[in-house]
Amino acid sequence: MKILVTGASGFIGGHLAEELVRRGHEVRALVRSSSKTGRLERAGAALVPGSLEDKASLAAAASGADWIFHLAAVIHAPSWETHLSASVEGTRNLLEACARTAPGLKRFVFVSSISASGPSGRGVLKKEDDPCRPISDYGRGKLLAEKLVRDFEPKLPWVILRPPNVLGAREREVKFVLSALRARVKPVLGRKEAQSSFLMVEDLVEGLILCAEKPEAVGEIFNITDGVPRSWREPVDILARLLGRRCLTLPHGLLFALAGAAELGFKLAGKRPLVGRGALRHIRDFYWLYDGSKIERTLGFKPFLTFEEGLTNIVRESGLERGSRTSAK
Numbered sequence: 322m323k324i325l326v327t328g329a330s331g332f333i334g335g336h337l338a339e340e341l342v343r344r345g346h347e348v349r350a351l352v353r354s355s356s357k358t359g360r361l362e363r364a365g366a367a368l369v370p371g372s373l374e375d376k377a378s379l380a381a382a383a384s385g386a387d388w389i390f391h392l393a394a395v396i397h398a399p400s401w402e403t404h405l406s407a408s409v410e411g412t413r414n415l416l417e418a419c420a421r422t423a424p425g426l427k428r429f430v431f432v433s434s435i436s437a438s439g440p441s442g443r444g445v446l447k448k449e450d451d452p453c454r455p456i457s458d459y460g461r462g463k464l465l466a467e468k469l470v471r472d473f474e475p476k477l478p479w480v481i482l483r484p485p486n487v488l489g490a491r492e493r494e495v496k497f498v499l500s501a502l503r504a505r506v507k508p509v510l511g512r513k514e515a516q517s518s519f520l521m522v523e524d525l526v527e528g529l530i531l532c533a534e535k536p537e538a539v540g541e542i543f544n545i546t547d548g549v550p551r552s553w554r555e556p557v558d559i560l561a562r563l564l565g566r567r568c569l570t571l572p573h574g575l576l577f578a579l580a581g582a583a584e585l586g587f588k589l590a591g592k593r594p595l596v597g598r599g600a601l602r603h604i605r606d607f608y609w610l611y612d613g614s615k616i617e618r619t620l621g622f623k624p625f626l627t628f629e630e631g632l633t634n635i636v637r638e639s640g641l642e643r644g645s646r647t648s649a650k
């Protein structure tokens with residue numbers, strides 16, 4: 322298959338593009354001049370320079386594609402206008418490019434987020450057709466982009482996937498936790514009782530590919546999770562155990578204050594810390610629990626990794642295994 326992956330220089334898109342190449346597909350990756358492309362080039366993906374704002378580049382990237390996985394998005398942005406321009410207008414630009422240059426398109430997989438649905442209640446698993454009440458600009462942007470995809474044109478073979486917190490090597494929060502543990506500090510994320518749905522990136526990649534392969538996926542919105550609600554403290558505790566580090570515990574209040582100071586420092590340097598107060602608030606104050614049974618029933622999706630196996634993969638890829646002297650990349 323000829324496949325375009327937008328957001329392939331990012332965390333999930335990178336894992337997806339590498340797996341698609343491994344399965345023998347012809348993969349194109351839309352990349353910006355500032356994107357990190359080393360892994361994609363080594364994997365054998367073809368790079369198409371451009372951006373979601375550059376319509377000509379989208380036309381070239383989408384040209385003749387059989388499948389498109391649209392993952393490129395702004396997740397943390399200082400303003401609503403940035404979300405609107407990249408995630409919403411960027412999605413419109415891509416859809417219009419598909420209509421012009423990919424007449425034989427068999428699947429348009431849009432990676433949305435549970436943030437489009439909004440938080441759940443305590444102990445309540447939200448379903449795909451429950452009312453959406455996003456609480457962030459990111460979530461509101463995703464919801465608007467979902468509507469664009471659904472309403473674009475009747476013949477577009479779309480699928481929308483709403484992943485929860487995705488864990489895997491090279492993910493921002495995971496990188497933050499690993500660098501803290503490397504410094505022998507264990508950050509306390511959220512309250513013990515505040516839970517979230519999770520999924521390992523390797524399992525998400527399987528789910529994404531099922532969305533492209535299975536005819537039953539067309540015209541559907543799917544949640545996708547590993548089926549087990551957990552507190553954020555659980556992955557941190559398991560990672561600390563896998564690393565075999567004795568760590569000093571950093572309480573949530575102190576972590577929050579440090580995140581505020583880091584945000585200020587990074588802002589002066591024109592950068593962004595791995596974890597900000599917004600993400601910490603969402604982890605602390607809300608339940609993010611979703612029912613993933615529809616994708617299991619409809620497409621036969623089943624996570625193949627246990628939580629511990631997924632976290633073990635992360636530790637292995639970070640080069641921080643017990644007794645190892647190498648440092649995280």
Ligand SMILES: NC(=O)c1ccc[n+]([C@@H]2O[C@H](COP(=O)([O-])OP(=O)(O)OC[C@H]3O[C@@H](n4cnc5c(N)ncnc54)[C@H](OP(=O)(O)O)[C@@H]3O)[C@@H](O)[C@H]2O)c1
Nearest residue numbers: 328330331332333353356372373392393394434484486487
């Ligand atoms: N990570 C999660 O836990 C999670 C959970 C639910 C849903 N999602 C969704 O999954 C998708 C991928 O997330 P991620 O965690 O992999 O994000 P990420 O690592 O931040 O990657 C974002 C990607 O989008 C690209 N991008 C951003 N703005 C762009 C623009 N204007 N034009 C072209 N490319 C642009 C980035 O390119 P550069 O490399 O050039 O910056 C990067 O490749 C997103 O749609 C996100 O909303 C993620």
